Amino acid sequence: xxxxxxxxxxxxxxxxxxxxxxxxxxxxxxxxxxxxxxxxxxxxxxxxxxxxxxxxxxxxxxxxxxxxxxxxxxxxxxxxxxxxxxxxxxxxxxxxxxxxxxxxxxxxxxxxxxxxxxxxxxxxxxxxxxxxxxxxxxxxxxxxxxxxxxxxxxxxxxxxxxxxxxxxxxxxxxxxxxxxxxxxxxxxxxxxxxxxxxxxxxxxxxxxxxxxxxxxxxxxxxxxxxxxxxxxxxxxxxxxxxxxxxxxxxxxxxxxxxxxxxxxxxxxxxxxxxxxxxxxxxxxxxxxxxxxxxxxxxxxxxxxxxxxxxxxxxxxxxxxxxxxxxxxxxxxx
Numbered sequence: 001x002x003x004x005x006x007x008x009x010x011x012x013x014x015x016x017x018x019x020x021x022x023x024x025x026x027x028x029x030x031x032x033x034x035x036x037x038x039x040x041x042x043x044x045x046x047x048x049x050x051x052x053x054x055x056x057x058x059x060x061x062x063x064x065x066x067x068x069x070x071x072x073x074x075x076x077x078x079x080x081x082x083x084x085x086x087x088x089x090x091x092x093x094x095x096x097x098x099x100x101x102x103x104x105x106x107x108x109x110x111x112x113x114x115x116x117x118x119x120x121x122x123x124x125x126x127x128x129x130x131x132x133x134x135x136x137x138x139x140x141x142x143x144x145x146x147x148x149x150x151x152x153x154x155x156x157x158x159x160x161x162x163x164x165x166x167x168x169x170x171x172x173x174x175x176x177x178x179x180x181x182x183x184x185x186x187x188x189x190x191x192x193x194x195x196x197x198x199x200x201x202x203x204x205x206x207x208x209x210x211x212x213x214x215x216x217x218x219x220x221x222x223x224x225x226x227x228x229x230x231x232x233x234x235x236x237x238x239x240x241x242x243x244x245x246x247x248x249x250x251x252x253x254x255x256x257x258x259x260x261x262x263x264x265x266x267x268x269x270x271x272x273x274x275x276x277x278x279x280x281x282x283x284x285x286x287x288x289x290x291x292x293x294x295x296x297x298x299x300x301x302x303x304x305x306x307x308x309x310x311x312x313x314x315x316x317x318x319x320x321x322x323x324x325x326x327x328x329x330x331x332x333x
Contacts, residue, residue, distance in 0.1 A: 067286020071215035093130035104128035133289040135163035159321015169318040176312035189223025195246035214257035247276035262290035
């Protein structure tokens with residue numbers, strides 16, 4: 001029988017759920033068969049057209065360097081603050097990982113310099129560390145968000161003159177919304193090749209009654225960290241296998257006008273355009289990315305309360321010219 005959790009029902013046990021999933025082309029781990037995905041693929045031609053049709057370049061002026069963060073207005077911040085009822089804070093970051101692994105090629109370096117001093121160093125981009133991608137992180141043939149085309153030699157010498165994370169020095173404060181796809185499917189975590197489609201996100205919206213809106217920080221949970229704890233590290237990302245947003249979600253992201261996209265991993269490698277949702281959102285929609293978030297504690301707290309919206313606070317390191325920053329995002333209920 002169904003089990004009530006936080007005011008709504010979880011799907012039936014997997015013994016019953018598996019045949020239902022198979023009937024719609026979906027395996028027990030949430031993945032889908034290649035045949036069932038064939039009509040969802042985004043062609044390279046369509047992807048190129050979207051660069052013109054969906055782009056936010058110029059929307060906030062030709063000098064804009066923060067993209068969709070412009071959607072976080074003072075009114076949006078006040079609405080987000082009004083969501084706080086308990087004062088409960090939760091970190092959305094994974095602990096600094098100092099252990100090399102197949103999914104952690106650049107571990108944190110932590111060295112004690114004395115009894116009261118230490119040194120911390122990290123190459124934070126990649127699959128292992130919670131961080132924010134600034135507009136200066138991703139380019140297409142040398143061109144970054146809003147048409148910024150820097151001289152590579154100058155960047156290597158001094159960092160980026162535009163689009164750097166320093167533009168976020170005053171911090172980020174907005175409404176956060178959690179989409180818990182494993183919970184939607186009655187799973188502890190998604191399989192490593194599982195795409196997340198628009199229909200999954202909208203099914204979650206219908207179930208929880210929370211609708212993603214302009215200026216939101218959207219968090220997509222796939223359960224990567226729960227799977228890693230249960231089954232160990234595996235090669236993720238563009239060279240491996242990651243659950244995450246399918247390229248077909250891109251128009252929906254533009255339609256809903258999200259300001260930030262946070263995930264425990266933001267793209268799915270088996271797609272014919274690996275990394276498409278991550279790359280397009282950052283480069284063409286101007287959506288800052290919060291990569292490798294740990295959303296497990298947030299998911300449990302949200303389920304206990306039956307509340308899937310919260311106040312999000314985040315503050316990158318104010319480093320001029322940097323392409324991003326390690327980050328400890330905080331959710332407040």
